[in-house]
Amino acid sequence: MKINDVVCPFCGCLCDDLEVTVEDNRIVAVDNGCTLANAKFMSKERLASPIRRTGDGWENISYEEAIQYTVDMLLDADRPLLYGWSGTHGEAQCIGVHVCELVGGIIDSTTSVCHGPSILAIQEVGHPGCTLGQVKNRADVVIYWGCNPLEAHPRHMSRYTTYADGYFLDNAFRERKVIVVDVRETETARVADEFIRIKAGGDYAVLSALRAIVRGKGDVVPGSVAGVSRSQLERIVTLCKDAKFGAVFFGLGLTMTRGKYKNVRNAIELVDELSRHTKFTITPMRGHWNVYGSNEVFTWMTGYPYAIDFCRGIAFYNPGETSAIDLLARKECDACLIIGSDPGAHFPRACVEHLAEIPTVVIDPVPSMTTALADVQIPVAVSGIDADGTAYRMDGVPIRVRKVIEPTLPNDREVLKSIHAKMKEARGQ
């Protein structure tokens, strides 16, 4: 059986034109997807039953036991952390917020290790953005800054920018100019019309130089800024000012390098400046599938996009204090529920060590590096493969992902609902 217009559950592009072939409730082929999508759909390494660590290995336990373990762990904790959320759908994230509120815990998503700085910048200066279709149909200048879509978001350029058909462009591929800014010549840089190679850590200076030139103050810019010649910067500014519609996309090369949120703020202010001359927009390249959905859900439920601490009853937000890495590094949290992410593979060593010391439950379909730190893992259906639900694309467009095969395991929201119900019962509510 072929299923059309399937939504991909891998990255923030949320491509929704995949064709999946299913036989005997197994996926046998995926068309239109990138290699990352194929790997996700075709993965066979799923865990079949909840497991609990024993002295020297693992034992299978029932869902009921696993859920009870989680409930006891959370109710017993003084400073529980509920972390991850990017790999799951919005409905599960909502229940996660309720659970967190009930135990007075901290809820954080992978945002705090990816585009957290972007959000801090947006909270200072705002965000002139748009949906991806605006770029596809109009943009004649596209800038990729500190990101490498050909490898990290493989269909971004073909669906939304460089290679996509656009209503207002006769020959989109020829009419669009692509500018890539990076510290090394990536795959994406090789297909760019202009490649600006910056010395590592020089983003802020280059952005400031561009802003100065846009404002007509180019004479203050030295001949070379972080390895980039003034003449190239001037050429870029002319390209941007002459554009009918310019779109900036930026990645962790901007958010997680020296300057962090100040870099992003400077990039937004460049776009703000260019908006006084022509149309310009800026969009963060959100990586982990529904990470933007976690920000949306947390925001309407609690008021803040990530790193929310309920320990005083009210929602309290102070990234750097209430974000997962900082809590773990301070050894402050004493129990952790991890869902839809793999901090074991990404967090600093000190944080991982602390995770290994405290009771930790992982809700995830597959064994991962985080499994090695966990006491219990609860396997679930995969959102977008055997579970449905809502995900938000990197530009804020919400899309419902479907099940393409019938689940044999409960999904995230069902597991969390049971946890929440049992906790309420235990608290006499």
Place this chain on the structure above:
Amino acid sequence: MTELLIRNACVIDPLNDICGEVMDIAVRDGKIVESVGSGAEVIDAGGNLTMPGGIDSHTHICGTKVNFGRYMSPEDMRAGRTARQGHMHSTSGYSVPTTYGTSYRYSAMGYTTALEGAMAPLEARHTHEEFTHTPLQDMMANTLFDGNWPIMQAIHDGDIRRAAAIVGWTLSAVKGFAIKLTNPGGTEAWGWGKDVASIRDPVPHFEVTPAEIIRAMIEANEMLNLPHSVHLHCNCLGKPGNHQCTLETFDLVPNANNKRQSLYATHVQFHSYGGSSWRDICSRSEEICRAINSKPQIVIDMGQVMFGKTTTMTADGPMEFNLYRLYHNKWSNHDVELETGSGIIPVYYSRKNLVNSIMWSIGLELALLTDNPWQCILSTDNPNGAPFVKYPEIIALLMSKRYRNEVFETVHPNTEHNVPLAALDRELTWKDIAIMTRGAPAKALGIVDLGKGHLGEGADADIAIYPININETDPATSAEEVIRAFSQTDYTIKRGRVVCRQGTCMVDGKNTTIWVDPHISENYSMDHDPEFAKNFDRYYTVRMSNYPVQEEYIRRNLCIETEAQL
């Protein structure tokens, strides 16, 4: 079967022509009935003011741009927060509260129904998700059609029936309630960083004018037999001299429906400015109201500005950018492909600022100069003019000349040279206020027949009991009491259950989403239109099959099915 009897209620129910009569209200299974048995739960209203639940017919509380207002403003989130308690979740936010915060605060003020003012169809799922978490109000969504490509093309081709068919398909697909036009044509122009300057200024590339869009949408609205009229945010919002644009727009409106208005013009305060620059801006409320008084086919809401901090948010992207260039605070913008735009900036309305003082005056003038209160609904365009928690103060300003004068003394001293407010002696009555906050919005939205906005037999038992005795209180001299009473009900009853008691919400609640599904003949069905489908899949970034909002998003809902003349 559950029964409730409210005794000694001093009822104002304008739709049933009841004004201040002390009576009992019987409720069975969520509906108002003639009588109930002796086992019914009894609430003694103690002779206090009792009205149908409040209806906000234009407010921004759920969806993409509202949430972005929260997301970008931790300072606003910190400015209003409460801890989890009983049935109430924790809340954050002052001008853009979290969904629960909005729901609880509206409920405490006796509001039981609200219309989200602007939903981009492509992002409708988001609005519906937030509706689910706004449990104590029934919700509807104005759906944006101001820059819709296939509709502008149909209008350009002179095919209004096709335009209507696309509206019908979209409303049904996104579970929307009504046609919203925000700066028609201007939001598409903003896709190029431009705007339209008047209702005769053609939209770049599409070569249709705002006037053509407005007229076509009014016609399409009636072809689809929608409960509400076209809901319009006029062009040129916030620009000195824009009253001309507003008056020209009003002149476009036929009297096309005998049950309700043919055009709902929203937040008209922002569209009633004279002058040619910020230096000579003045009120033109008198001309605007003269037009309204002579055109029963138009209903407006005030869009009152109140002093203090708030957040402005609208689909009108170019207007927000202009505002940003005045305020230099922070600016977010979010254009939506093939459909519309949006912008957000925080603002501070200062009584020491002449322009802000004039804006404050104009809103009040509109309410005082519109002869028929059924034509002027109380609103702040929440949160644009002020957060909705300011409604009680607005009510007091409208009911008391003395209170108005007191506040007028504190605004910018030159205000009086630019506005007629000081010369207006009218004081609105309790009944006027009931009309402006219940009867008129229900009638304008076309939901009276669904049992909204009144307390007649068969109506939804959505009831607000305010702690004030209107026979013993002279609102002209008791502004403080009026404000206190309207700020917090004794009881807010929703679907026959007490949902809020003196500010404390008593239940988890569950909202009903009201939406429309116009039945359109096969010939005009966009589901079978190859041209529509081809362009859809070519220019949107979401496939047509993934676009409609699924049933999962509207678990409790009320669908208004209409027969379209198509």
